[in-house]
Amino acid sequence: MNLQILLENRVEAAAIILFGIGLTTLLLNRNLIKKIIGFSFMDSAIFLFLASEGYISGHTAPIQDAAGSLPAASFINPIPAGLVLTGIVVSVSVTAVMLSLTVRLYQRFHTLNLDEIVQLAREANEEEEEAND
Amino acid sequence: MKNDLDRDLSLSLEESAPQASHLDAAHLHAHDTRIHRQDRTYSARENWAHALSLGVYRALSVLVAVGVILVLLWGVMDLPAFGRETNPVENEVSERYLAQGLQEGGATNLVANMILDYRAFDTLGESNVLFTAATAVLLLLRGLQSREANHPLASAAPEAPADPILRAGARALCPVILLYGLYIILNGHLGPGGGFSGGAVMGAALILYREAYGPEKMGRFFSFRTYRAISFFALAFYALSKAYSFFTGANHLPSIISNGTPGAILSAGLILPLNIAVGFVVCCTMYGFFALFEKGEI
Amino acid sequence: MEIVMTLLLIIVLLNAIMVVRTKHLLAACIIFMAQSLVMVLIWILLQSPDLAITEAAVGAGVSSLLFFLALKKIQAIDQGKEDSTHEK
Numbered sequence: 001m002n003l004q005i006l007l008e009n010r011v012e013a014a015a016i017i018l019f020g021i022g023l024t025t026l027l028l029n030r031n032l033i034k035k036i037i038g039f040s041f042m043d044s045a046i047f048l049f050l051a052s053e054g055y056i057s058g059h060t061a062p063i064q065d066a067a068g069s070l071p072a073a074s075f076i077n078p079i080p081a082g083l084v085l086t087g088i089v090v091s092v093s094v095t096a097v098m099l100s101l102t103v104r105l106y107q108r109f110h111t112l113n114l115d116e117i118v119q120l121a122r123e124a125n126e127e128e129e130e131a132n133d
Numbered sequence: 134m135k136n137d138l139d140r141d142l143s144l145s146l147e148e149s150a151p152q153a154s155h156l157d158a159a160h161l162h163a164h165d166t167r168i169h170r171q172d173r174t175y176s177a178r179e180n181w182a183h184a185l186s187l188g189v190y191r192a193l194s195v196l197v198a199v200g201v202i203l204v205l206l207w208g209v210m211d212l213p214a215f216g217r218e219t220n221p222v223e224n225e226v227s228e229r230y231l232a233q234g235l236q237e238g239g240a241t242n243l244v245a246n247m248i249l250d251y252r253a254f255d256t257l258g259e260s261n262v263l264f265t266a267a268t269a270v271l272l273l274l275r276g277l278q279s280r281e282a283n284h285p286l287a288s289a290a291p292e293a294p295a296d297p298i299l300r301a302g303a304r305a306l307c308p309v310i311l312l313y314g315l316y317i318i319l320n321g322h323l324g325p326g327g328g329f330s331g332g333a334v335m336g337a338a339l340i341l342y343r344e345a346y347g348p349e350k351m352g353r354f355f356s357f358r359t360y361r362a363i364s365f366f367a368l369a370f371y372a373l374s375k376a377y378s379f380f381t382g383a384n385h386l387p388s389i390i391s392n393g394t395p396g397a398i399l400s401a402g403l404i405l406p407l408n409i410a411v412g413f414v415v416c417c418t419m420y421g422f423f424a425l426f427e428k429g430e431i
Numbered sequence: 432m433e434i435v436m437t438l439l440l441i442i443v444l445l446n447a448i449m450v451v452r453t454k455h456l457l458a459a460c461i462i463f464m465a466q467s468l469v470m471v472l473i474w475i476l477l478q479s480p481d482l483a484i485t486e487a488a489v490g491a492g493v494s495s496l497l498f499f500l501a502l503k504k505i506q507a508i509d510q511g512k513e514d515s516t517h518e519k
Contacts, residue, residue, distance in 0.1 A: 093266030325480035
């Protein structure tokens with residue numbers, strides 16, 4: 001019964017699972033680039049969920065003809081499309097900022113491993129404090 | 134020793150990608166030697182408390198991730214069925230956009246109508262997000278190259294001339310891609326497309342030109358000054374052209390500019406100029422991202 | 432359409448799992464690019480051509496390009512360091 005609903009709503013279910021995979025990557029992978037890719041997957045999952053909510057089967061893309069003769073009931077919901085459109089472009093700028101931060105971190109610590117970066121940063125802090133004393 | 138530490142961390146943390154932190158094995162020895170100094174506090178093998186905390190973190194992460202997926206899937210089970218007309222999402226707001234959009238906005242592409250007319254402030258904020266992101270990348274990556282350029286070997290090796298195939302391909306493709314991007318922007322109110330996608334396509338054309346002919350030739354017609362000027366004027370134009378809705382009580386639907394004939398290029402009031410402004414901002418930002426990542430300056 | 436949609440969703444999930452499993456960062460970025468291309472097809476099936484065009488240009492094009500460039504940059508930083516150690 002429950003599985004039946006999940007299969008019918010499979011786009012939403014797939015979006016949720018994609019979100020989960022992205023979250024797991026973000027939490028468990030130590031590599032910064034992989035973390036960023038996981039974050040982008042979470043973005044994609046949200047977009048997929050939103051767009052699937054706006055879809056109505058049998059209806060077409062919301063593009064009216066010049067005479068305005070197509071009835072409003074023949075289009076899918078335009079609101080999720082608009083939201084996702086802006087979201088896609090924002091996600092690429094977020095990716096760019098995260099990647100540039102990664103490049104700077106790599107330049108400073110010469111590793112992409114977050115654990116090593118945290119450790120090296122801690123050591124650098126301690127050295128600085130010792131120097132100040 | 135370096136490998137030791139890697140194994141230590143990977144033992145307790147993750148089995149899937151023990152070496153994934155490095156680009157490839159050849160670069161292993163190039164890493165900072167400071168990491169295997171005397172301090173063993175954070176080595177999982179020598180400090181059992183650290184190993185334990187890593188294990189606890191890992192278990193908790195798996196628990197959280199699985200828990201989130203299960204809770205959300207449980208929520209999906211209560212969602213209305215996929216793709217039905219009677220779903221609560223299809224309410225009076227979208228009905229209004231679909232039924233009245235052509236009369237009120239004038240664009241046949243009802244999505245463009247929505248994002249550039251009904252919800253134009255949203256898009257203004259988003260263009261500003263793009264510009265802010267480009268500025269942040271500029272702050273972070275500027276001067277990265279110049280410090281490397283002080284290195285004797287880095288400065289001695291001039292940039293290799295681009296591949297002749299790339300040059301010939303770019304000569305043929307760049308104008309076409311640029312034209313296609315312009316087409317997408319100018320047709321944003323008539324069909325699928327608009328400022329965001331068209332701007333990204335135009336940015337891709339500029340990127341291809343730069344890759345093929347080098348930054349010097351690119352700098353002849355697109356320098357940092359050009360970037361600054363285009364971004365500023367496009368954003369300012371957008372903000373000013375929507376500012377009148379402050380005086381009309383946030384109701385910017387009745388426009389001074391007539392909507393024209395639906396389906397013609399010069400129609401839909403402010404949507405076409407706004408699309409062009411957004412397209413220029415996106416184009417500059419995409420090219421700016423590329424230039425900053427490649428060379429550390431636009 | 433139903434079958435194609437299901438297939439595409441499965442490919443999306445497989446892609447995501449492959450990114451987690453792969454050990455090579457370049458491969459991960461290429462899978463990310465492929466993921467965007469599959470998403471383009473999904474947008475078309477969901478009747479959103481605006482999204483399809485934007486995702487094709489932004490997600491598969493510029494975003495993956497930035498990933499490749501960042502990897503290249505990281506490699507360049509490493510090489511510069513190697514050279515300096517050799518000189519000493």
